[in-house]
Amino acid sequence: MADYREAPLATRPKTLDPNEYFNLSPDYRRAEEERAALRANLKRQYQLQLNNPHRTELIEDPALTRWVYARANPYPHFRPTKKTSLLGVMFGVVPLFALYYIFKTDRDKKEEMIKAGTLNRKFSLSY
Amino acid sequence: RQQQPVNMAGVGFQRLAKALAKGKGSGLSALVSGCRAASGATKDSLPGAYPKTPEERAAAAKKYNLRVEDYEPYPDNGEGFGDYPKLQDRSQHERDPWYKWDHPDLRRNWGEPMHWNFDMYLRTRVDTSPSPVPWSTMWKQLFGFVGFMLFMFYMGEKFPSYQPIAPKQYPYNNLYLEKGGDPAKAPEEVKNYEI
Numbered sequence: 001m002a003d004y005r006e007a008p009l010a011t012r013p014k015t016l017d018p019n020e021y022f023n024l025s026p027d028y029r030r031a032e033e034e035r036a037a038l039r040a041n042l043k044r045q046y047q048l049q050l051n052n053p054h055r056t057e058l059i060e061d062p063a064l065t066r067w068v069y070a071r072a073n074p075y076p077h078f079r080p081t082k083k084t085s086l087l088g089v090m091f092g093v094v095p096l097f098a099l100y101y102i103f104k105t106d107r108d109k110k111e112e113m114i115k116a117g118t119l120n121r122k123f124s125l126s127y
Numbered sequence: 128r129q130q131q132p133v134n135m136a137g138v139g140f141q142r143l144a145k146a147l148a149k150g151k152g153s154g155l156s157a158l159v160s161g162c163r164a165a166s167g168a169t170k171d172s173l174p175g176a177y178p179k180t181p182e183e184r185a186a187a188a189k190k191y192n193l194r195v196e197d198y199e200p201y202p203d204n205g206e207g208f209g210d211y212p213k214l215q216d217r218s219q220h221e222r223d224p225w226y227k228w229d230h231p232d233l234r235r236n237w238g239e240p241m242h243w244n245f246d247m248y249l250r251t252r253v254d255t256s257p258s259p260v261p262w263s264t265m266w267k268q269l270f271g272f273v274g275f276m277l278f279m280f281y282m283g284e285k286f287p288s289y290q291p292i293a294p295k296q297y298p299y300n301n302l303y304l305e306k307g308g309d310p311a312k313a314p315e316e317v318k319n320y321e322i
Binding site for chain 1: 172173174176177190191192193194196197204205206207208209211215216217221229236237238239240241243245255256257258261262263
């Protein structure tokens with residue numbers, strides 16, 4: 001895997017990152033140790049709650065709560081900008097009018113053909 | 128002190144009635160209590176607005192259990208992210224399968240900050256792990272094959288090639304009697320061969 005190349009949909013895994021093996025600076029090591037300390041603290045909190053014999057309730061995950069809250073409440077942080085307005089129009093307004101127009105013209109054409117008697121009206125049993 | 132037998136189901140109603148009797152407010156504010164329980168998530172542990180000052184950034188990093196240097200909020204362009212951290216777009220497929228995760232099926236530890244699109248990066252959905260063959264090669268092979276087949280079918284439509292055929296030849300003078308010809312009359316001789 002020495003010739004591994006990243007692609008837009010294929011990222012470089014941590015085990016193939018050369019910075020993990022060469023040129024390990026003290027800053028990098030310190031950063032990794034700080035991250036490990038945070039992780040260990042969370043692990044400790046979880047294990048204490050998990051192995052507590054007096055615990056009767058489910059262990060609540062605040063990270064999960066925050067994620068759910070963030071996903072469910074984007075509205076206070078919404079601002080109409082060029083990009084957001086464009087997206088809103090593209091997904092909300094344009095399909096409405098476009099679909100109405102398409103269906104109306106298609107149905108009107110079909111109605112005219114039926115009135116003129118040119119439409120081949122098949123008797124299909126399945127649909 | 129004597130323990131008086133009390134119906135536990137009625138305790139709440141009794142207290143409510145007492146509070147209403149001496150309550151200060153009127154209407155709904157008399158019914159709704161002014162204090163709430165201290166359990167559950169506190170207001171400052173929930174996601175908030177985009178952090179503008181370095182102190183706000185540090186507080187947000189601490190809230191999300193990230194290092195201050197690692198914490199990077201989504202750009203403030205009004206798309207509704209707030210101060211939620213921007214994590215790497217890696218799917219759970221890429222995480223170490225042999226490490227003892229707290230939740231092995233999700234390959235996640237308790238309390239770890241979740242990606243905004245976590246439910247997309249599950250192990251049953253989008254996979255960002257490295258592919259054995261480069262993506263460009265895969266695209267070329269797929270579209271090369273499909274394009275070639277489409278082109279060949281199109282050429283086959285344009286230039287069809289069949290076995291030579293002729294109308295079917297029937298015996299007995301072109302089935303003169305079977306087609307309802309008069310048995311008394313002599314049929315015209317039909318010769319379907321050439322010697």
